Amino acid sequence: MNILVGLSQVPDTTTKIVIGADGKSIDSKGVKYIMNPYDEFALEEALRLKEKNGGTVTAVTVGGDGAKDVLRTALALQVDKAILVKSDSADSFVIASNLAAVAQEIKPDVVLFGRQSIDFDSFQVAPMVAEILDMPSVTITSKLEINGTSLSAERDIEGGKETVAASLPAVISAQKGLNEPRYPKLPDIMKAKSKPIEERAASALSARTEIVGLELPPAKGKGKVLGDSDGDIAELVKLLHEEAKVI
Amino acid sequence: MKILAYLETLDGALKKTAFETITAAQHLAKNSGGSVVGIIIGGADASGAGAYGLADCLVAKHALLEKQSTSAVAETLAQAAKAENADVVLLPASSTGKEIAPRLAVKLEAGLAPDTIAHEVSGADVIVTRPVYAGKARLKSKITTAKKVITIRPNVFTAKKVDAPATTATRDFAPNLADNHVKATVTSVSRNTGKLDVAEADIIVSGGRGLKGPENFHLVESLAGTLGAAVGASRAVVDAGWRPHGEQVGQTGKTVSPTLYIAAGISGAIQHLAGMSSSKVIVAINKDKDAPIFQIADYGIVGDAFEVLPKLTEKVKAVVGK
Numbered sequence: 001m002n003i004l005v006g007l008s009q010v011p012d013t014t015t016k017i018v019i020g021a022d023g024k025s026i027d028s029k030g031v032k033y034i035m036n037p038y039d040e041f042a043l044e045e046a047l048r049l050k051e052k053n054g055g056t057v058t059a060v061t062v063g064g065d066g067a068k069d070v071l072r073t074a075l076a077l078q079v080d081k082a083i084l085v086k087s088d089s090a091d092s093f094v095i096a097s098n099l100a101a102v103a104q105e106i107k108p109d110v111v112l113f114g115r116q117s118i119d120f121d122s123f124q125v126a127p128m129v130a131e132i133l134d135m136p137s138v139t140i141t142s143k144l145e146i147n148g149t150s151l152s153a154e155r156d157i158e159g160g161k162e163t164v165a166a167s168l169p170a171v172i173s174a175q176k177g178l179n180e181p182r183y184p185k186l187p188d189i190m191k192a193k194s195k196p197i198e199e200r201a202a203s204a205l206s207a208r209t210e211i212v213g214l215e216l217p218p219a220k221g222k223g224k225v226l227g228d229s230d231g232d233i234a235e236l237v238k239l240l241h242e243e244a245k246v247i
Numbered sequence: 248m249k250i251l252a253y254l255e256t257l258d259g260a261l262k263k264t265a266f267e268t269i270t271a272a273q274h275l276a277k278n279s280g281g282s283v284v285g286i287i288i289g290g291a292d293a294s295g296a297g298a299y300g301l302a303d304c305l306v307a308k309h310a311l312l313e314k315q316s317t318s319a320v321a322e323t324l325a326q327a328a329k330a331e332n333a334d335v336v337l338l339p340a341s342s343t344g345k346e347i348a349p350r351l352a353v354k355l356e357a358g359l360a361p362d363t364i365a366h367e368v369s370g371a372d373v374i375v376t377r378p379v380y381a382g383k384a385r386l387k388s389k390i391t392t393a394k395k396v397i398t399i400r401p402n403v404f405t406a407k408k409v410d411a412p413a414t415t416a417t418r419d420f421a422p423n424l425a426d427n428h429v430k431a432t433v434t435s436v437s438r439n440t441g442k443l444d445v446a447e448a449d450i451i452v453s454g455g456r457g458l459k460g461p462e463n464f465h466l467v468e469s470l471a472g473t474l475g476a477a478v479g480a481s482r483a484v485v486d487a488g489w490r491p492h493g494e495q496v497g498q499t500g501k502t503v504s505p506t507l508y509i510a511a512g513i514s515g516a517i518q519h520l521a522g523m524s525s526s527k528v529i530v531a532i533n534k535d536k537d538a539p540i541f542q543i544a545d546y547g548i549v550g551d552a553f554e555v556l557p558k559l560t561e562k563v564k565a566v567v568g569k
Contacts, residue, residue: 013498014517017383026384037499092359093352118498120379120386122361123340127317127349136318136430139346142492156493157342157436159444166431176499177492208358212374212387217524220543225536228550230558236530236546237562244528244545246450246507247474247567 001055004108005046006099006129007074008036009067010119017216024211035070038114040181041174043074045144046112048179053146055109056080060102062087062095068197076184076192083198090120091207096128098202103133108169109149115140115173126173136166142177248281248368251333253324254304255341256291263447264339266406269299271366271399272337273409278368281334286327286420288312288320293415300409305331305420311429312422317343318430321350323422328355328394330420335373340398348398358390360397364525373397381498381521401446402504403525443477445496450507453479453496453523457512457533457552461489466556467511473563479503479523481513497522512552515540532556 011017011031018027035043046057058081059074061067071082085098103111111133113126123139130137138144142161143154149168154161156175184192224239226232240247252272254265265285272283285304287293289312293304307323324347328336336351338344340362352359364385365376372389375397379386390397445451452474454467464478471478480490482497496503498521508526513519515531515538523529524543531544534551541547548555 011380013381013521015380015383017380019384026380092349096349096353118381121377121381123345124349124352124359124361127346128353130430131318131321131350131353134427137346137350138431140342152434155342158446159442160436160438160493162436163434164431165434170431206391208352208390208392209360209388210391212389214379215385215387217378217382217385220545223529223531223541223544223547225541225544225547225549228548228555232548233555233558234562236548237559237566239546240507240528240530241566244507246528247563 001049001053001110002106002108003046003049003055003057003110003112004103004106005042005057005059005079005112006125007039007043007059007061007070008117009033009061009063009070010036010117013037013118019214019216023213025214033066033069035073036114036117038116038118038174038176041176041178042112042114043077044179044181045174046079047077049110049146058083058106060085060099062098062202064088071197072192073184075195076188077182078188081198082195083200085200085202087202089202089207090211091209092122092124092128093208094202094205096125096132097205099125100129100132101203103129110146110168111171113171113173115175126171130171133171135169135171137171138164138166139173140175141172142175144172144178248275248279248334249332250276250281250283251324251328251331251336252283252285253336253338253344254285254287254296255339255344256287256289259291261291261293261295263406264341264401265296266299267401267404268337268339268399269296269301270406271404273300275335275337275366275368275373284331284333286324288323293417297413297415298408299406300413301415302413304415304417306417307420307422309422309424311424311426314429315433316429316431317346318350319424319428321347321354322424322428324351325354326422327420334393335395335397338396338398340400344398348396352396355394355396356392357394357396358392360388360390360395362400363397364400364403366397378525381517382524400504400525439493445477445479445494445503446501448477449505450474450476451479451496451503451505452476452509452511453481453513454484454511454552455481455513456483458484459553463553464489466553470509470556470560470563473560473567481519482516510540511556513540514538515543
């Protein structure tokens with residue numbers, strides 16, 4: 001089985017966001033970057049598919065030199081090949097197109113992504129890649145079974161789950177619950193430092209969106225904090241009913 | 248601008264997201280001097296849309312649409328957008344809307360603005376705002392292509408009934424579909440029967456580790472029952488196996504924007520705040536007065552959730568009369 005997994009590098013979830021001098025991006029000073037948490041589920045699924053079916057796993061990232069770190073982690077977890085497509089674009093279409101170009105060359109049976117990257121939270125890349133490649137896609141997947149060339153997947157929807165059927169090749173985006181990701185072992189991390197990462201230039205494509213500005217959310221006025229006496233609890237109910245008018 | 252509004256349906260009726268999409272579409276049309284046309288897939292009843300001002304609605308019908316394939320819906324919307332000469336296609340950022348919109352954008356060679364919470368018309372541009380970095384920042388962006396696809400975060404664009412309701416005229420729309428447009432198909436759906444889902448609820452009562460154990464969650468359920476609310480949970484209690492993952496609110500769970508969010512015994516880790524910080528009114532109940540949840544709460548009770556919840560439920564009962 002030929003498996004392609006797309007990985008992205010994002011600021012750690014606990015990062016305090018400071019707006020950069022350009023007013024359009026974050027100030028990256030002091031920010032710790034990690035592998036996008038949902039991509040860990042995608043990578044784990046790729047490794048399990050290979051263990052079960054044989055084949056190769058290729059990890060691909062679209063990003064700058066810093067993004068090599070996530071590819072090193074993937075190499076430490078024994079992916080067969082790592083590709084960095086060098087681009088500083090934040091445009092989903094540009095990123096999806098570059099990922100699709102790699103897929104067209106590798107001809108994977110399964111393409112895996114995380115359900116969203118936790119920086120721009122856009123949910124766009126997996127279905128866009130599938131559309132460009134003319135493949136089926138299943139997003140927010142919490143269970144995946146592949147039999148021969150057909151797949152059955154469970155995905156989270158509002159108020160429940162749905163089961164989806166499709167045939168390979170297909171694009172899958174991973175949700176928490178799909179598996180328990182493994183962690184790389186220290187000797188493998190050391191070995192991965194000398195493994196090759198193939199670098200290539202991004203194709204020249206026009207972005208379809210433009211960032212106008214990035215700002216912090218409007219500061220909330222100091223909330224009313226009460227104690228836990230009966231009177232305070234009665235006051236809260238009164239405020240919710242008469243002031244906020246939400247009950 | 249001409250706006251094509253994709254109206255989601257369930258069991259033959261328009262969903263709440265459909266009315267929100269109509270309201271957001273009307274706002275865009277009004278500010279750009281344009282009009283709105285709705286589109287429904289399959290045989291749903293569009294008559295309820297008139298109260299929200301929708302006068303014109305396409306009803307797409309094709310045997311292949313019965314297979315519930317998001318790729319076939321995307322193709323249908325692309326054909327409808329071309330036939331109607333729509334400048335903007337508006338969809339909800341729901342679990343299916345998020346699958347349809349990126350495909351649609353590729354088909355229309357359009358830029359896509361996902362999960363938006365505000366729209367501002369500026370000449371021929373629409374400046375959209377959306378939460379990024381787990382709600383810790385807001386990104387303003389514009390789509391640079393002539394055709395635009397925009398999805399809206401559920402529960403943010405409050406559906407507004409108009410003063411002069413319209414009579415919705417429907418027009419049949421027959422897309423040109425082939426088997427190849429049906430890629431992945433839904434084979435079965437299991438719904439959490441009798442339980443309101445956090446992703447669709449107007450009011451949510453969530454519990455965290457402050458409840459001390461799964462056996463105490465009936466206190467959360469009781470308040471939720473009184474308010475007609477959904478029960479939510481923090482990641483800590485889901486990971487501990489106290490509650491099912493479907494109830495988890497936060498970065499690895501569901502993103503919610505209810506009118507009222509009550510967090511009981513939840514400290515407010517960033518992963519949790521990411522999923523609920525856009526709620527309209529937030530109430531925090533926590534015994535630690537320095538818990539981060541109080542920083543985004545509109546109202547707070549410093550106290551043990553275990554003791555506060557039963558009293559709160561009693562007092563709420565007196566107000567809502569249940």
